[in-house]
Amino acid sequence: MVDFDTFVILLLFLAGTTVKGAIDDLDRIIRTLEKCGFRDRFYIHCDGALAGLMMPFIKQAPKVTFKKPIGSVSVSGHKFMGCPVPCGVVITRLEHVKVLSTDIEYLSSRDATIMGSRNGHAPMFLWYTLNKKGYRGIRKEVQKCLRNAHHLANRLREAGVSAYLNELSSTVVFERPHDEAFVHKWQLACEGSIAHVVVMPNVSVEKLNNFVEELIGERPRWHEGGGFRVPCVAKDIGQENCLCGVHDKKLRVV
């Protein structure tokens, strides 16, 4: 039995999961928690490492705001924003900041960092990037990323490569290339049977086309001898997105 007086849930709401780029439905999570009787006995951290800075520019994306019962939000500066050093921002409620921070006499301020020190360049990089691109510039880049991600997913599917693009995401997931040199050359992140491309503002349509052409050109060679068969990735990206001999609708006799 759960003791509802003391039970606290720590939830991680991912704004763009690492491998498949999924975006959780924040409002639904909150509704479900409240419906199940948890009310104020939960804590939600919104992990927006990749997509946190893209979501405000995507109409259908969940609105992340402290008007909702969330505890904290984090975003990375070196991902979508392209800052040249690893950096990020965590925003939380004052009540939590107060618990974690202490007054530092010689700084005449409060400090909430683990080591009592921080990188002074990181906020400058972030401030510079945000100001240089501006609201409209960032919106344009978000739209470009989503458009290009759709382009990549469509081109892969047209070429017979199983591919999946999560709603509101710019992370294209597809069958893992069977050649480590190719994976290394294109710096593909792989997990099990799948690989992904995170389409960021620096990735052009031309680069995506080159990638697809090279993949299609090389692919049959990786299976020489055994005969080429499209690998099944249904368990990773769903039957409806898998183009293997068993799941491809075009190949199935109705």
Ligand SMILES: Cc1ncc(COP(=O)(O)O)c(C=O)c1O
């Ligand atoms: C969902 C998610 N959270 C956190 C991280 C880690 O972010 P950082 O590189 O800023 O430590 C990643 C990195 O890929 C991620 O995808």
